[in-house]
Amino acid sequence: MEFTEKSVEERIAESYRQDEDMMILVFAQWCVNHGLDPAELYRKAYPNQPDNERLARVLELTVPKEEAGEIPDQTLLGVLSLFGNEDLAIVVAEAAATLGPDKK
Numbered sequence: 001m002e003f004t005e006k007s008v009e010e011r012i013a014e015s016y017r018q019d020e021d022m023m024i025l026v027f028a029q030w031c032v033n034h035g036l037d038p039a040e041l042y043r044k045a046y047p048n049q050p051d052n053e054r055l056a057r058v059l060e061l062t063v064p065k066e067e068a069g070e071i072p073d074q075t076l077l078g079v080l081s082l083f084g085n086e087d088l089a090i091v092v093a094e095a096a097a098t099l100g101p102d103k104k
Contacts, residue, residue, distance in 0.1 A: 023083050024058045027092070030071040032062045034099055041095060045088040 031038040038059060042052055062068075073096045080089040 020083060021054065021058055023079050023085075024052075024055055025061055026071060026076055026079050027088070028055065028059050029062050029068055030073075030076045030092070033065045033068050033071060034095070035065075036095055041091050042088065045085075045091040 028038045031041060038055060039051065042055055073092070076092060077089050080086070080092065
């Protein structure tokens with residue numbers, strides 16, 4: 001019984017990590033699409049945290065904005081909030097507000 005419970009817990013944890021990676025990818029791609037540096041926005045939101053290794057890893061999965069689909073600002077803000085990243089959502093909202101219509 002203990003093995004099964006541990007296996008279930010491990011699967012849940014792995015699923016959550018995959019979902020988090022997807023959230024990071026959505027954030028990173030949104031930044032790329034708008035010519036923003038995801039690491040810079042992350043540091044602005046979380047100045048006391050070290051560089052985010054997962055963000056650096058996921059950045060390799062982004063595509064040039066010409067190849068990417070549009071990610072609406074509200075979609076990104078919702079995804080960030082879903083994972084409790086309100087500080088990052090605030091920084092993203094501030095950045096989105098400064099983008100001109102040609103960058104949106």
